[in-house]
Amino acid sequence: MEISSLLLKVVFAVVMIVVVMTLAGYSVLIERKVSSWVQGRVGPNRTAIPWIHAIPVLGPFLTKLGIFQPLADGLKFLFKEEITPGHVNKVYYYLAPVIALVPALTTMVVIPFGQYTHPDTGVTHSLMLAPLDIGILFIFAVSSLGVYGVVLAGWSSNSKYSFLGSIRSSAQMISYELSMGLSVFPLLLWLNAPGVEGGLGLTAIVNYQENVWFIFIQPLSALLFLVAIFAETNRLPFDMAESETDLVGGFHTEYGCFKFGIFFVAEYAHIVIGSAVFALLFLGGWHFLPGIADPWPAGWLGAVLSTVWFLIKILALIVFFVLIRWTIPRFRYDQVMQLGWKVLLPLAIGNLILNAAILAFIDSP
């Protein structure tokens, strides 16, 4: 491999990390702002950077939106007193946040985020870091590793509350990972239906949705996947890992300052990646609207536009995540298990069988 192309790859990877991390940081802001609006509050509106605040209308407006709040939060995390409980195994204790963050950042390499049409040849290919053929499987495999960070955190903090939180988290993970995978299978079946150029890659899935998005042809799958994503990201109503009523703070009770910040960012990175995957699987990825798939011009302008459109979809989903948080109260733990094993899993299996039967019917001469 040439050194320049290697360098380019590194640059792309860094840009991608920056974008995802910024998105994760700013989804915290989205969370805070939207939550405050829902609750009739104003939300963060004071943090200002002097020079930018001095710009006439724009500066105060940005301040009011709380644009600089994540910066202040980060700085605060950095300068807080670092506390390590006395009875923990330090190696594992410090390893846990890292392990929580790594899968969230690893999954993003297979996420295609836009398309680039070559101006001369007219060939379209998708923009992604690693054009993997098994993209979706890779995401499932790696993102479920995130729970190791949580389990390790709970176990190594040597606190019963944290431990219970992390155990709950892993039990929940198992019960939702299954229906998550099964809910995506019908898509892959249709993708590889007779007469269709198949594949398992996310690009193939997005390209399949050129005319109609999967959320319209497979609404049940979309719903199951959405619920599973909520459970997987430990978001309300499934945040059993940190239910403060019965677990104090959950798996991160013993973590403070920046270590806690990393858990936080990892969680939000999970949400960003989850939203991205949902947008890719069911909302047509970077396709504009069902019917008007590709109004993007050829060349770099089109690439940027398609990427921005994809980002808008992700942001909308993040807002949806936040809204759900203020809509549904937290499930009880047994209800979560019931929902996972007795409702979602049978539904997912039934959906899979149904789709397989339909395909077999179409296929039979």
Add this chain to the structure above:
Amino acid sequence: MAETKIVERKPLSLSERTYLPQIASGLKTTVSHIFKPSVTLQYPEERPPIPEGYRGVPTLVKDPNGREKCVSCQLCEFVCPPRAIRITPGEIVEGDEHEHVEKAPQEFEINMLRCIYCGLCQEVCPEEAIFLQDVYSLSGYSREELVNNKEKLYELGGTLPDEHFKWDKKKAAEEAALAGSHH
């Protein structure tokens, strides 16, 4: 006998058991709240209205003529349960325009770290000189800063309307008596 009303618990319908329509209607409510104006107060800039008779920080007040009303009788100092008040009584120098008043405090301190806002000082003061007014937001960087001295207390208290003008009346009566004796 009290009437008992038995509310029948209906079994959930199918649509209710799937949660989804309920969640959708819940989402509608949630979204509708986004567009409602916020109900919070932007605290340091906007302040809530303080109700009449609120017991805030104790302060000293002056009468409409600008005379300090306290005569350093020290009743408040004695009555104060946590002993937050410390008064150094002082004489009024001869020739002062308030000479006719018996005494005035030389120094008057209220330690706000001790004060429990009981309002007994206001209750006991014979001169209506000490009032718990509407100052409720009190903070400082050191313990010393939270001991209000006389100057600070008058600054916080300002002037309150006064109907009695007891000392002015006394002075007038004295002058009248003096004028009468000349005849």
